[in-house]
Amino acid sequence: MDSHTEVYFEASVGGGIPIIQGLNEGLSANHVQSIFGIINGTANYILTKMGMGKSYVDALREAQAQGFAEADPSLDVNGGDTLNKLAILASLSFGERIFPDEIYQEGITEITAQDIRYAQEICDHEIKLLGIAKQRENNLIQVRVHPTLIPSQHLMAAIKGVFNGIYVIGDALGPAMFYGQGAGELPTASAVVSDIIYIARSIHLQVAGRLPSVYYRPKSGQRILQVEPISELDSQYYLRFTVKNEVGVIAKISNVLGEKNISIQSVIQKGQDQKEEVHLVIITYTAKEKNVVSALEIIDRMPIVTHSTLKIRMEKIDD
């Protein structure tokens, strides 16, 4: 692209929230250390409604009836829309192009209203679909989209319904959050018109094409930042097993977790009143993703396990 062409895209992430300019200019003195974004209002609306007891299907139908979700809501609920927006946020934050196909993606379609209630009851957490980008040591970065348990007391947990919030941690600024409506005619227009006013001010003085606020490192030759594979992630996990209502189930499952170096913080059995099968919810201490995956491969083949296990990563956000 011609260096004298300026492209503005404030409405591309977070609707009317001035997050693009915030990252480009307001936080220009910072090295961004991490970003946590609730940047798909439809998914957040569905999770909020499920937190009030609605089923996934009913919550989705309601989102469509309200005009939030598209007739085909795939990109909203499978994390694809969040992923595309995270690619923009991560690129601006880290000063290097992060491409969508480098980002780990998981949606909310496996989450049930029960999981949201368990998370609240067992460890006072909420489930949010987050886009997460983190600087790690040795020029590694994490870029991932997945449902996430976050502490109910955290400000991000208070973002309800179709609202969006982008939580940024800068090395100088510390944590900051930008909050507002992520979609809708007028909020989007608010962002687009702010871009037009900005560029009109430049054109008025014939200074369009001024020094851009973001620099990417050279793309040719070697790239500096590398994406850490999701298998290397260290995280706490919420694991929801669906098992036969039999004695000894906890022992069998926890044996496998122990063999894979996964320590258990708490185990709760739910649905004892149901005769045939029960839920077993395990919160782990910090474990390696690949160990959790390989433990679940073993566990999910056990005859006592009646459905494949749901695993949700946990984030403290401010740690």
Place this chain on the structure above:
Amino acid sequence: MDSHTEVYFEASVGGGIPIIQGLNEGLSANHVQSIFGIINGTANYILTKMGMGKSYVDALREAQAQGFAEADPSLDVNGGDTLNKLAILASLSFGERIFPDEIYQEGITEITAQDIRYAQEICDHEIKLLGIAKQRENNLIQVRVHPTLIPSQHLMAAIKGVFNGIYVIGDALGPAMFYGQGAGELPTASAVVSDIIYIARSIHLQVAGRLPSVYYRPKSGQRILQVEPISELDSQYYLRFTVKNEVGVIAKISNVLGEKNISIQSVIQKGQDQKEEVHLVIITYTAKEKNVVSALEIIDRMPIVTHSTLKIRMEKIDD
């Protein structure tokens, strides 16, 4: 000031939060309808600690020990610092200079830990020191600083400790919030350096002095916006009476309120175990400030009333 001189002051409100640029540029397509700011971290820290049961004096002492409050914390706790910052926010938002001496000011020194607990118990509200600026009809504006009861479920209630938050409602954008650290060496540096980077980019292209992003209406001649006197405010009120532990007290007080056209939403008597005097907390429906003031003048002269009554305004924020 020479029109070719640009002045940048991002650090003046909300420390590292890019709220000045947010109002000037991100929200430039909006008519700002109202602003609610938690913009003094020390006062918010004190109220947060009081919400955890600490006395005002202990909370203030702790804020000083932590280095948040000045040795003379007057401007933090009497609302003066919030007022000066609100003058900046209101001027940028409304496009007309709003001067500090036009702003109503009340601090947090009369609030007790008991009031915070009562507000939580009786109506699930938190007490925050807010700077409030609102556009009203007929070119009237409200600009006021005072402790305020806000619903505990509101995002602004989740702003704890020394953090700041500025909640802005724009006509296109709807509600938005900017959140972060309002003070401290590095957050402040983050804001100052972002200004320097911004101006350096302009100087690089020799375009410093470009069209400013904010216009004030002509100051000479007539002014367009007028400040509504606080006496004309319509608000719900939290009234905490300290009265003798006698039969008939509620009747005497509610009679006076009724005479002044003040409807009562709830009455709770607190501290019945204390022999001599009790607290009577009344939440009113929306009433006119001047009526409340004149009712309290009468009530506070009654022999049954042992201390002057505390009145705290309530805000729903999003209505």
